[in-house]
Amino acid sequence: MSEQISDSHHEILDAAAKCFMKLGVNAASVDDIAHSLGSTKGRIYHHFASRGALLGAVRLQAPEFTRRAVAPVMDDNLSPSQNFHNMALTHIAAVFETLPYHKVVLQHYTGLEGKSATESDRAMEARIRDAKRGYEDLFRSVIHAGMQSGEFRCQNLSVTLHSVLILLNAPVFWYSPRPDEPQGFTAQVARQLADMGLAALI
Amino acid sequence: MSEQISDSHHEILDAAAKCFMKLGVNAASVDDIAHSLGSTKGRIYHHFASRGALLGAVRLQAPEFTRRAVAPVMDDNLSPSQNFHNMALTHIAAVFETLPYHKVVLQHYTGLEGKSATESDRAMEARIRDAKRGYEDLFRSVIHAGMQSGEFRCQNLSVTLHSVLILLNAPVFWYSPRPDEPQGFTAQVARQLADMGLAALI
Secondary structure (H helix, E strand, O other): OHHHHHHHHHHHHHHHHHHHHHHOOOOOOHHHHHHHHOOOHHHHHHHOOOHHHHHHHHHHHHHHHHHHHHHHHOOOOOOHHHHHHHHHHHHHHHHHHOHHHHHHHHOOOOOOOOOOOOHHHHHHHHHHHHHHHHHHHHHHHHHHHHHHHOOOOOOOHHHHHHHHHHHHOHHHHHOOOOOOOOOOHHHHHHHHHHHHHHHHHO | OHHHHHHHHHHHHHHHHHHHHHHOOOOOOHHHHHHHHOOOHHHHHHHOOOHHHHHHHHHHHHHHHHHHHHHHHOOOOOOHHHHHHHHHHHHHHHHHHOHHHHHHHHOOOOOOOOOOOOHHHHHHHHHHHHHHHHHHHHHHHHHHHHHHHOOOOOOOHHHHHHHHHHHHOHHHHHOOOOOOOOOOHHHHHHHHHHHHHHHHHO
């Protein structure tokens, strides 16, 4: 039973991520999401209290997807370079697999003066911020280790971290799947960006 | 007289860029912009036919600012590495100087399924796209030259171009001026990012 609920929950999240991506986080309605599922609004409201709660859940899920993929490949026995390269490859592959979620997050990267009206809105913003920071800290630790060991150039750590993560996230901006895409294209992009990211650190 | 009109035009554009940045491209109204100028809506409508025209003008101006700064520093007598590094430094400095415009552009990087209703909307989108591409082509040409000469790694040119430009634009995401910012911080960031961008190409 709980598995069924969980499946339904994730099915709704996936549909919501796609609708928010396509129509915009301001424009997509619960009606649009229900329509794309061929379902009723009631089914959605059974899982999520409001449109805002659903959007928050999509944004919270994005760093969770990448964290779950990247954390297990981290290995302190590897050099920071090798460690970073593995993490970067894994990160980019995870982003391609869950692209709509990351495109939705992108729509919140704009530094708007947010007016989080309710306490629960503010609590959700804090959870999203913590999840994002917690994930970024995985990369912060390996970049820091590389600077300490002298493998990576010593430069402002936060500037390095955020800039290199934006480089690894570049496909979120310009990539959309295309039917005529060469086979293995996303894997090739992942390798190229992991190489570029590592080169930018050294 | 035409200079006066032009000054007023640019003053309105600056105010609009700041309002769109702070309040969001969907939320900021002509009223908000007029209020921030201590002026009437009539003055704005004297220069711009609509809120949409004003937003389009802000987005069109962003690549114009960077193009005007970067084109003059390009020098075919320099090596592609030196040429790229100069262009990157100049680009980042121009972005810091006209940050609100670039933060507004960022809000349009999301790949929404746009519904450009009118012919003039579509014409404006085409002008913005052309301005952006025309500017990017400056970097495309120098990266291409570097790959041809063997100075830069040979890899997918479009992936390289768009990813390295996103790296150079990283401050648009995470930077906002702060009163307690160390002196020379933006210049230091520009050097670091130009170095990282060049390293990512080699």
